[in-house]
Amino acid sequence: MAEEEGESLIHIALGGEELFAIGPFVVTNSMIGALLASLLLLAAAWYVTRQSTLIPSRLQGLLELPVEWVAGIVAGSTSRWRGYVALVIGFFLMILVANWLGLLPGVGTIGLRHGEELVPFVRPAAADLNFTLGLAIITFVVFVWWGIRINGPGGYLKELIGEPRYMAPLMFPIHLISELSRLVSLSMRLFGNVFAGEVLIATMLALTTATLFVLPLAFFVPSIFLGLELLFGAVQAIVFALLTMTYITMAIAEHDGGHEPEHDPRDDHGEPDAHPASSPA
């Protein structure tokens, strides 16, 4: 990655870089990253479901684990969790795979040479604002849709206006901005973390390979940051997924006690399973 070109040690592109174009449609390397992550996930899904058994094999258990884990968290949010659990797990898996994909050797180092600059074939999808903004837009649409679905359009609008009606001129813009800021915070947080991680690793690699004197450091200093990025990648994935869950939960729960009774029937529904197991004991 180190390109000693004038004064800059590394080459940094803020967005996805164009690889080629199909007619007017430009294909960037981050699109390839997103596609690769998708295909990897689909392959794993195919593997899990192809020979899934009740008593899981080791690999099946490993692949089921994240689904089960996130589903367990989402199931504790609201009684309507079945309606959005797939979205949350989907976010988690997609971002996790896309982030970890970016840490593989070859990603970011193998590519086309455009003049002096190397354009990698694959760029971690989340290091492109298009990807993170796209996911955030989906989240935004979904939680607004849930709010309207639960409270009705009028109820949703009332939520935006706020409780003391005379404060509306002040509160409405604030609420609107707060809703929209979720879009920005979700997308920029993920993008910033992954992009910064990429830059950090590139920088470390460039620094440690800058002179022969520090070259031995190149064998383990970037590895430390790679390990950190492994952690951050997972953290950002779960943060994005759980924030999505939280926004949807808030949109559902903002509706007052009228929804609460629906909590209990589920608990009652859940209890008959536990009841026969415990009562004869």
Place this chain on the structure above:
Amino acid sequence: MQFFEAFGVDVPKLAFQIINFLLLLYLLNRFLFKRVFDLLDERSSKISKGLEDAEAAARDRELARAEREAAVAEARKEANQMIARANKIAEDTRNEILTSARTEAEKVSTRAREEIVAEKDRAMAEIRGQVADLALAAAGKLVRHEMDDPTQRRLVEEFLAEVKPTTKPSN
């Protein structure tokens, strides 16, 4: 807009990412999540059923053990009772046999004694008769004088009656 340009954001790229994710989500949900959820539900119900079964089996086992113990205790008690009863019967029988044997023996010995006494009396009477005759004969010979029989006889018998207490009956 300049902000978006700087980050390389434009509508086609954004649309591609959104469509890509939604498509992936649809496929994952269709083929993976539903399957995994079903499997997890099935597995958890199987496990809870298994646990329940195990609990029931343990309960049954405990019950069977208690029953068996009760049966063994019952049998032991019964056997003890039987032994006690048998012992008692044996004891009773023994006592009965002993008592009857004792009474029998007593009866036999009494009868024997009585017979002996009767025999002795008979023998004494007989002897007495013979002795009287002998005495008479001896006396006749000695006296050489015949007395009328009835008088002599009375005399002798009187004599013998007097003598009897001094002579030993067994001789």
